[in-house]
Structures are given as C-alpha cells and as structure tokens.
Amino acid sequence: MSQQWRLKIIVFVLSVFFLNTHVSAATNKTNLWLTIANNQQLPYQKHPLIDEKLKWYLQQSFYANAISLRAKPYLPYIVAELKKRKMPLELALLPIVESEFKMTTSHRGAAGIWQLMPVIAEYYNVPINEYYDGRFDLMLSTQAALSYLQDLYLAFNKDWLLAIAAYNSGEGKVKQALLHNKRNKRPTDFWHLTLPQETSEYVPKLLALDKLVKTKPQFFNAIEHKPTTRMIDIEQPFSMLVIAELLKVPNTELLKLNSAYIADKSAPTGPFHLLLPNELATTLEQILLFSRVGLEKGYRVKKGDSLYRLAKLTNTSIAKLKSLNRLTSDKLLLGQKLILPASSKTMPNLVREYAISRYIKRVKPEVETLEVNYVVKPSDSLWHVATLFDVTVNQLREWNALKHTNIIKPGQTLNIKITQSKKPSSQNELITDIALQIPYFSLTNTAPLNN
Incomplete structure (x- = not known):
C-alpha cells in the first residue's frame, strides 16, 4: 500500500473518531441527567445504605424508561428553577423518591410530584379549593417545594441531608432527634439520628440516585435541556373544555399536564395558566393574541412582547409590523398600542357558561375493586410489580403485610387490588362525564370576548 493511501486511511479514522466524540459531547451537553451528574453539590457520602439502595435501583432498569417518560415534561423546568436559586441540582431527583414523577395522592394526603401536604401548600400560597389543587401544578408546586427546602436548609444550619430528612418527616421530628443526640452527647449528623424508618x-x-446518574448516566433515557412544554398565562377565567375545542385536542390531553384543574375550569380569581406541549402553546398564544385585539382598541403591548414574537404569532414580518404602525425602532413599550394584521377578528368567550351551571353536577363514577393474585417471577421487584399494575409500593406492602425490610421471592403470591369504574348497567344510566352531558361546543354559538 502506498504512503499516500496510508495517510488517507489515517486521516479518515481520525476524522471519524473526532466526529463521534463531538456528537457524543453534544448529546451529553444537552442531556439533563448528565447536567445533574456534572454539577453535584451535595456532600459526598459513603454508607452501606446508599450502596444497598443503589444496587436496588440498578435492578429496576425496566422502570427507568417509565421514569424518564414521566419526568420529561417537568424536569427542564425544575432544573432551571434550581439553577436560578443556586440550589443543588440533585434535588431535581427528589420527585423520583417522592412520587416516581407521578401526579398522585398518597394515603396520608400528600399530593403532586413533590408530595406536598395541605399545610405546607397553604403556608407557601399554593391554592387548594373546589376548582383547583395547586399541588398538581408544576410551577406552583415546584416553587413551594424549593422554598420549603431552602427554609429547612437554613433551619438546620445549612445541612442539606438534615433538610432533606425534614422534608420527608417534618421539621419537628428531626429537631427532636437532634436534641436527643445532643443530650446524650452523640453525633448530630444525619447518619446518627434516630428517625422514622421511611426517613432513614x-x-x-x-x-443513591445521585450516585446512579453520576456513575451510570445512561441508566435513564436522555431528556434534553430544551423543554418540550411551556407555561401559557391565559390572563382570564377559562373552561378547559373551551380551550380543548379551540386547540382541537381532547380534553383529556390537556388534563394530563394540568390535573390541578379539578373542576375542568379555572377559579374566578385564578390561577389562569396552562402547561402545554410547545406546538399547542404557540397555537394558544396566537388565539389569545387575537382575543385581546379589538377592532377599535387595537393591541396593547404586554410584558414579554417583542416585534419578533408578535410577527411570528401573526404570521407576518417585522418589517410589515413596523410599516403598519409607523415604527422607526425595534423597541416596544409596555402598554404601547399596536395595529396587528387580522385585528378585526373576534374570539369567543373562553368560559363556557353552561358548563359551570349549578344544575350540572359532576358525579364521581362508581368504582369497583378487583382482587388478583400475582405470582412473583425471578426478575421481579416490588417496584416492578407496582408499575405493572399502576399501584404504589406502599400499597403492595400494606395488602400483603410486608415490612420495609421484606424482599419478595420467586414463586411468592402477592395479593393486588385493582380499582376500575363500574360499567353502566343499562343504556339509560346517567352518563357522568361532563363532556358528554353538554352539547358539543361550537364557536358559532358563543359571544365575542369583551375587550
């Protein structure tokens, strides 16, 4: 082989190597799990319990995909908030321990991915009423949980392990344990405190999760920094059913990300925001833009507006907007009046009045419980079985009288209770879904929004 061909082969191999390295680096840079792993701030800890839990997590590879899928709409916002507050990014892993990133309610009454108790929610101004439970709201619950963690961090002399323990069991129990150790002249770090087993x-x-993302970053499916969802402020009362119609999506699709709206509509006094996939968020922004535009009043510039944004939402160019409004600068002022293309359009009222009539009652569907017996397979864990049947590990323990230290074995039979809505006994039985009680919504039957 000639010298020239040898050089060509070497150059080719090197180019492939550096190209792959570049691609890998780009992927790593955009993966939020790796961002957490590479920016660890919690003190390094070595303890048998951590190793035990890490081993247990490593056996749940089946579950890792589910965690990543559920975390995807929420994790970018949580990490961004932690960065903003200069808090340890590892705290973004806390919802895995708390709720497995499920918008769920515990038997003790804690709710949401952060499992906030009502008293904590109230203290941090998270509303809970007949319309809305803010513990299921990504933005409000995350703000409350992080504020609570910050307050606990300061209350325990800037010891994150004690703060995290107090988040689980309550500030009082950790303080009692500290006082007991001080009186008995014992160490007062987390590992020497006598706390409830769940907190221990x-x-x-x-x-262990912290160590997992550090040592095996590919365990969880990659989640990019770029959010797949956005929070849209509607700035006025709305019915979820109306928004679903305007976006041409099923009501259930909106409720998946916005389960805080327990009445299918916003409270008269708010909050008025929705978490939406990016495409739907842009569509709703366009709808809301026109709903605020009156033929005579025009559009008033609000916070966050720019010529670029308004041009994009109205499907026009910055040059056309400037020409239409005789602007010589790209800068906009709050409250400034603008003429926008299609400013003569009117939009319907975003509240469906007959959907909130006192004569229409939302009846909870009757539920029946089915008991099934499941035989444990060699690869099974409680976590795995709980995921298969969409129940919690604590429920499995309760139904089968299992202690936290018990390990399930192949061949063992587990009793599992599954709940499901009862099927109507006849076609004449009342249909409880509000979307079926009311005639299908039509834009032509609504009045224009009063500007």
Whole structure:
C-alpha cells in the first residue's frame, strides 16, 4: 500500500473518531441527567445504605424508561428553577423518591410530584379549593417545594441531608432527634439520628440516585435541556373544555399536564395558566393574541412582547409590523398600542357558561375493586410489580403485610387490588362525564370576548 493511501486511511479514522466524540459531547451537553451528574453539590457520602439502595435501583432498569417518560415534561423546568436559586441540582431527583414523577395522592394526603401536604401548600400560597389543587401544578408546586427546602436548609444550619430528612418527616421530628443526640452527647449528623424508618431510607435513596446518574448516566433515557412544554398565562377565567375545542385536542390531553384543574375550569380569581406541549402553546398564544385585539382598541403591548414574537404569532414580518404602525425602532413599550394584521377578528368567550351551571353536577363514577393474585417471577421487584399494575409500593406492602425490610421471592403470591369504574348497567344510566352531558361546543354559538 502506498504512503499516500496510508495517510488517507489515517486521516479518515481520525476524522471519524473526532466526529463521534463531538456528537457524543453534544448529546451529553444537552442531556439533563448528565447536567445533574456534572454539577453535584451535595456532600459526598459513603454508607452501606446508599450502596444497598443503589444496587436496588440498578435492578429496576425496566422502570427507568417509565421514569424518564414521566419526568420529561417537568424536569427542564425544575432544573432551571434550581439553577436560578443556586440550589443543588440533585434535588431535581427528589420527585423520583417522592412520587416516581407521578401526579398522585398518597394515603396520608400528600399530593403532586413533590408530595406536598395541605399545610405546607397553604403556608407557601399554593391554592387548594373546589376548582383547583395547586399541588398538581408544576410551577406552583415546584416553587413551594424549593422554598420549603431552602427554609429547612437554613433551619438546620445549612445541612442539606438534615433538610432533606425534614422534608420527608417534618421539621419537628428531626429537631427532636437532634436534641436527643445532643443530650446524650452523640453525633448530630444525619447518619446518627434516630428517625422514622421511611426517613432513614429516604435520604439514602436520593443519594443513591445521585450516585446512579453520576456513575451510570445512561441508566435513564436522555431528556434534553430544551423543554418540550411551556407555561401559557391565559390572563382570564377559562373552561378547559373551551380551550380543548379551540386547540382541537381532547380534553383529556390537556388534563394530563394540568390535573390541578379539578373542576375542568379555572377559579374566578385564578390561577389562569396552562402547561402545554410547545406546538399547542404557540397555537394558544396566537388565539389569545387575537382575543385581546379589538377592532377599535387595537393591541396593547404586554410584558414579554417583542416585534419578533408578535410577527411570528401573526404570521407576518417585522418589517410589515413596523410599516403598519409607523415604527422607526425595534423597541416596544409596555402598554404601547399596536395595529396587528387580522385585528378585526373576534374570539369567543373562553368560559363556557353552561358548563359551570349549578344544575350540572359532576358525579364521581362508581368504582369497583378487583382482587388478583400475582405470582412473583425471578426478575421481579416490588417496584416492578407496582408499575405493572399502576399501584404504589406502599400499597403492595400494606395488602400483603410486608415490612420495609421484606424482599419478595420467586414463586411468592402477592395479593393486588385493582380499582376500575363500574360499567353502566343499562343504556339509560346517567352518563357522568361532563363532556358528554353538554352539547358539543361550537364557536358559532358563543359571544365575542369583551375587550
């Protein structure tokens, strides 16, 4: 082989190597799990309990995909908020320990991915009423949870492990444990405190997850920094059914990301925001833009507006907007009046009045419980079985009288209770879904929004 061909082969191999390295680096840079792994701030800990929990997590590879899928709409916002507050990014893993990133309610009454108790929600101004439970709201619950963690961090002399323990069991129990150790002249770090068993395992679980993303970053499916969802402020009362119609999507699709709206509509006094996939968010922004535009009043510039944004939402160019409004500068002022293309359009009222009539009652569907027996397979864990049947690990333990230290074995039979809505006994039985009680919504039957 000639010298020239040898050089060509070497150059080719090197180019492939550096190209792959570049692609890998780009992927790593945009993966939020790796961002957490590479920016760890919690103190390094070595303890048998951490190793035990890490081993347990490593056996749940089946579950890793589900965690990543559920975390995808929420994790970018949580990490961004932690960065903004200069808090340890590892705290973004806490919802895995708390709720497995499920918008769920515990038997003790804690709710949402952060599992906030009503008293904590109230203290941090998270509304809970007949219309709305803010513990299921990504933005409000995350703000409350992070504020609570910050307050606990300061209350326990800037010790994150004690703060995390207190988040689980309550500030009082951790303080009692500290006082007991001080009186008995024992160490007062987390590992020497006598705490409830759940709390004693809670902190090691988080530290094990921390170690997991550090040592095996590919365990969880990659989640990009670029959010797949956005929060849209509607700035006025709305019915979820109306928004679903305007966006041409099923009501259930909106409720998946906005389960805080327990009455299918906003409270008269708010909040008025929705978490939406990016495409739907842009569509709703366009709808709301025109709903605020009156033929005579025109559009008033609000916070966050720019010529670029308004041009994009109205499907026009910045040059056309400037020409239409005789603007010589690209800068806009709050409250400034603008003429926009299609400003003569009117939009319907975003509240469906007959959907909130006192004569229409939302009846909870009757539920029946089915008991099934499941035989444990060699690869099974409680976590795996709980995921298969969409129940919690604590429920499995309760139904089968299992202690936290018990390990399930192949061949063992587990009793599982599954709940499902009863099927109507006849076609004449009342249909409880509000979307079926009311005639299908039509834009032509609504009045224009009063500007």
